Amino acid sequence: MRALFFDGKLKFTAEHPRPERSDQEACVAVSLAGICATDIEIVKGYMGFRGILGHEFVGKVLESGRSELVGKRVVGEINCPCGSCELCRRGLGNHCPERSVLGIKNRDGAFAEYLVLPDKNLHLVPDTVSDRDAVFSELLAAACRAFEQANIREGEQVAVLGDGRLGLLIAAVFIAHGVEITVIGKHGEKLAIAHGWGARTELIPGDPRDLRADIVVDATGSASGLAYAMEMVRPGGRIVMKTTIAAPHALSLAPLVVNEITLIGSRCGSFDHALALLAGKRVGVGALISAEYPLERAEEAFKRAGSGGALKVLFDISGHHTG
Amino acid sequence: MRALFFDGKLKFTAEHPRPERSDQEACVAVSLAGICATDIEIVKGYMGFRGILGHEFVGKVLESGRSELVGKRVVGEINCPCGSCELCRRGLGNHCPERSVLGIKNRDGAFAEYLVLPDKNLHLVPDTVSDRDAVFSELLAAACRAFEQANIREGEQVAVLGDGRLGLLIAAVFIAHGVEITVIGKHGEKLAIAHGWGARTELIPGDPRDLRADIVVDATGSASGLAYAMEMVRPGGRIVMKTTIAAPHALSLAPLVVNEITLIGSRCGSFDHALALLAGKRVGVGALISAEYPLERAEEAFKRAGSGGALKVLFDISGHHTG
DSSP states (O other): EEEEEEESSSSSSOOOOOOOOTTTTTEEEEEEEEEOHHHHHTTTTTTOOOEEOOEEEEEEEEESTTTTTTOOOOEEEEEESSSHHHHEEEEETOOTTTTTTTTTSSOOSBBBBEEEEEEGGEEOOOOOOHHHTTTHHHHHHHHHHHHHHHHOOOOOOEEEEOSSHHHHHHHHHHHHHTTTTTESSHHHHHHHHHHTOOEEEESSSGGGGGGGGEEEEEEOOOOHHHHHHHHEEEEEEEEEEEEOOOSSSEEHHHHHTTTEEEEEEOOOOOOHHHHHHHHOOOOOOGGGGGEOOGGHHHHHHHHHHHHHTTEEEHHHHHHHHOO | OOOESSSSSEEEOOOOOOOOTHHHHHHHOOEEEEOOOEEEEEEESSSOOOOOOOOOEEEEEEESSSTTTOEEEEOOOOEEEOSSSSHHHOOOGGOOTTTTTTTTTSSSSSSSSSEEEEGGGGOOOOTSSSSHHTTTTHHHHHHHHHHHHHHHOOOOEEEEEEOOOHHHHHHHHHHTTTTOOEESSSHHHHHHHHHHHHEEEEEEESSSGGEEEEEEEEOSTTTTTTHHHHHHHEEEEEEEEEOOSSOOOOEOOOOHHHTTOOOOOOOOHHHHHHHHHHTTTOOGGGGGEEEEOGGGGGGHHHHHHSSSTEEEEEEEOOOOOOO
């Protein structure tokens, strides 16, 4: 099959062996797949992964032991826990230390004609949700998680720091739930999208103390985001942290203690929540698609995805399934 | 009056003017006062404060507009908010940007024969609580705050990192509330105190992953405490952060996001909670007193308080009131 393989370098191949499924797994023919910041990090060599990249996808089930899945359009959760360790038994499978993760850890991913995931990871895509909407499910679920963890109380003011794809989706989820929100970012044309959805927007730099909020979501993806968020958030407030910076960087958390701020680490979220928002047309993700490429043009696609101006770059793999 | 004044250097003086009280303030004759880590930081020049040091005290009300206070033994909350700003109106007076803080910011402190605080900051000390117990109220209240913010659920495991005075008091509060706790520290003789109260204890260094807990309280006071806590805490767990390090230091918060940890900044707490624990003899703070000095021997007292082996060092000011 055709696939995008990473072994220190990104390589397109038309001759990759098709993945084998085990008893409780399904084989999915991928239709669309999205490039995520994590993929870009992997290609830069930060994660140690070797294999087929990609974890945001929508596709059609080709084979599964569950006959009700076969032929259906699906999206899928990316964490595949062991099911038996202490964390799995406590319902924290997403944190299982033995888990494989689609296109990220010990499991080939979605930048290929076919992928394999456990049956129980799959979610049926409602008929009213297009492929181009459904491919955002994984990222939108992560945005929903930020909303759920923020746990907003009446009258609290919310700001999202960062106008990238995740920041905008987080804003969309808050707006879909009737929350007034301010999006703070560096890109006028990206902020314009949030403004179109009903958000207040602010171009940085500004004085963070002029932009006070009870809850700040840091989706900047940059090391300076948290310091800015700590200056912005009101004493007693909460910061939901989406930014992952692996390398140590200089930081003082003294304001966190002095101002009694709570910092909430936030990762993957609920596909059910995300699919319900998409099915109800409550978030408009279409505006976030910057470009679509075939797998063969991977280098170009990654370059575009990594550029400052781009939002979501997709691989269109539909209609190319060669078996 | 006799007082310990800091103007870049620590100076004992027998001739300091007695503080004047305003209408809604009380003048308190100090009996005992404790040296806190913040005092040591101020003397090192970190906080920019000039004036009489000290914020942990017990004393007797000499003058007040509230006649029911006069002659009574009291302890006092150290934050004096403006009462009219947005944060004060929202009940967050402890975070009022205009507040003065006893012995820390814009208000002379407790290392003197007399101090002045707003009437409403004072709490009566129950007859069953000795001066040597009551002087711990402010620090014990901060420990109670860690317990309250931890918000423990059935079956969760709790660890306290740090065996200094605050770490031990935090352990005492958890134990008083029936929580099994592990205290992790560097000093065998300090851990022995916690062990005597019923805590499990562990000498570091050890592998933090062998010491898993759902809730970790960082009371190390050192920059390395948080990294250790992030390795110890289970995914989905919580870290209550008591350590304040003003200078930026190298740190990666990636584990916080990946493992969805919540980091809770924690500062001052409830005097009512602390006094109730002391009145019920539910925490034994006496074991934490390392030494007592008269104000004249301040240099010696600060040296002792700053040494690794010491817990709480007190100034005994009772019986010296000269008016």
